[in-house]
Amino acid sequence: HLIADPVSTFIVRVTGDSMIGAGIADGDELIVDRALRPRDGAVVIAVLNNELTVKRLRLGPPIRLCAENPDYPDLRLSDGDQLDVWGVVTRCLHHV
Numbered sequence: 001h002l003i004a005d006p007v008s009t010f011i012v013r014v015t016g017d018s019m020i021g022a023g024i025a026d027g028d029e030l031i032v033d034r035a036l037r038p039r040d041g042a043v044v045i046a047v048l049n050n051e052l053t054v055k056r057l058r059l060g061p062p063i064r065l066c067a068e069n070p071d072y073p074d075l076r077l078s079d080g081d082q083l084d085v086w087g088v089v090t091r092c093l094h095h096v
Contacts, residue, residue: 002091008035010087012045012054019043019054021068024092030054032087043089048075049082054089 003009014028022043024030032045040059045052048065055065055075063083065075077083 002031003033004090005033005035008087009033009090011093014054018067018069018072019056022056024054024068024089025094027095029093030089031091031093033090034087036088036090038085038088045086045089047082047084047086048077057085 010032012030012032014024014026014030017026024043030045036042038044038057040057042057043054044057044065045054046057046065047053053065053075055067058064058066058074063077065077065083067074
């Protein structure tokens with residue numbers, strides 16, 4: 001029920017609090033689907049300039065990776081930046 005496409009899905013554990021406003025907390029596990037096309041507003045797992053992050057994708061212009069915590073600035077892509085979206089977050093698993 002939680003995983004639509006097992007072949008293209010992976011789970012990643014969150015470290016940090018940059019997405020707390022989206023209900024994603026430190027230690028949560030995210031279900032990520034690589035087969036889904038990243039759309040504006042989607043929460044994604046991405047690598048920006050060799051750094052792994054979970055952020056909300058804004059297709060701009062300019063393209064931005066946005067935190068859901070006012071303590072963290074948006075990451076704005078500029079010429080020379082390398083962005084690789086690994087997948088779209090479909091579910092967040094909280095431990096109780």
